[in-house]
Amino acid sequence: MEETEKVRTRQKQLQAFERLLDIMDDLREQCPWDRKQTISSLRHLTIEETYELSDAIMRNDMPDLKKEIGDVMLHLVFYAKIASETNTFNLADVLDALCDKLVFRHPHIYGDTKAETEEEVKQNWEKLKIKEGNKSVLGGVPVSLPAMVKAMRIQEKARGAGFDWDDKMQVWEKVQEELQEFKAELEPTSLTPPDRSKATNEFGDLLFSLINFARFVEINPEEALEKTNLKFIHRFQYMERESAKDGKILTNLTLEEMDKYWEKAKQF
Numbered sequence: 001m002e003e004t005e006k007v008r009t010r011q012k013q014l015q016a017f018e019r020l021l022d023i024m025d026d027l028r029e030q031c032p033w034d035r036k037q038t039i040s041s042l043r044h045l046t047i048e049e050t051y052e053l054s055d056a057i058m059r060n061d062m063p064d065l066k067k068e069i070g071d072v073m074l075h076l077v078f079y080a081k082i083a084s085e086t087n088t089f090n091l092a093d094v095l096d097a098l099c100d101k102l103v104f105r106h107p108h109i110y111g112d113t114k115a116e117t118e119e120e121v122k123q124n125w126e127k128l129k130i131k132e133g134n135k136s137v138l139g140g141v142p143v144s145l146p147a148m149v150k151a152m153r154i155q156e157k158a159r160g161a162g163f164d165w166d167d168k169m170q171v172w173e174k175v176q177e178e179l180q181e182f183k184a185e186l187e188p189t190s191l192t193p194p195d196r197s198k199a200t201n202e203f204g205d206l207l208f209s210l211i212n213f214a215r216f217v218e219i220n221p222e223e224a225l226e227k228t229n230l231k232f233i234h235r236f237q238y239m240e241r242e243s244a245k246d247g248k249i250l251t252n253l254t255l256e257e258m259d260k261y262w263e264k265a266k267q268f
Contacts, residue, residue, distance in 0.1 A: 020077060028085075037082070056068045122159070151207070171212050174213075181206075
């Protein structure tokens, strides 16, 4: 992009952002609903908007993605506006703190540190976070994250601290070990019935090791599972539609009859 075009684009971005701030001021002063909102009342709405953004990404729906980015951005501006009303902080404080953090965590760009690979960058990040005052490498993992995403972040942060397997085959052996331990808990003997609590623990260990293996082979387990969810929904709804076309009610079909529709669904 030519320098003049870059300047024009930046000016348009700043003007659009300033317009958003002006509108936020108007809404907070004049709209009964916006005036009533608090940081706490917006929380569940922000979570919903974040998931809608995620859905747009999974569908690769760029027009919807643009819309959802805007919705999330509105919420962030809203939080800063509410905080500014009590002189807690304002949007400038938020952005300045963000910029300071980005500069601090990228010494290979803004300092003398060398980092030639993505792995070296991640390791530097974890060391710098400790310098920032984090008592634990794992302290930055949000408690409320979904369990699978949390497992991914825990493993990534542990790797950044140097605590990790050497190669993927070691992790795969761990998966097999955890699978056998899980199976053992599900196989009752005449004297010992299955212990659901132990089986639950072993299943958790199995999932954790599978997520770890996925990381080693560069598969995002959250994305992989969501794609499977969407695939299952597509095929199940196909069964519902096609059985209805044949004058049948899906819930009245035998499993064998359902399976015929399922096999057809797999062709689409």
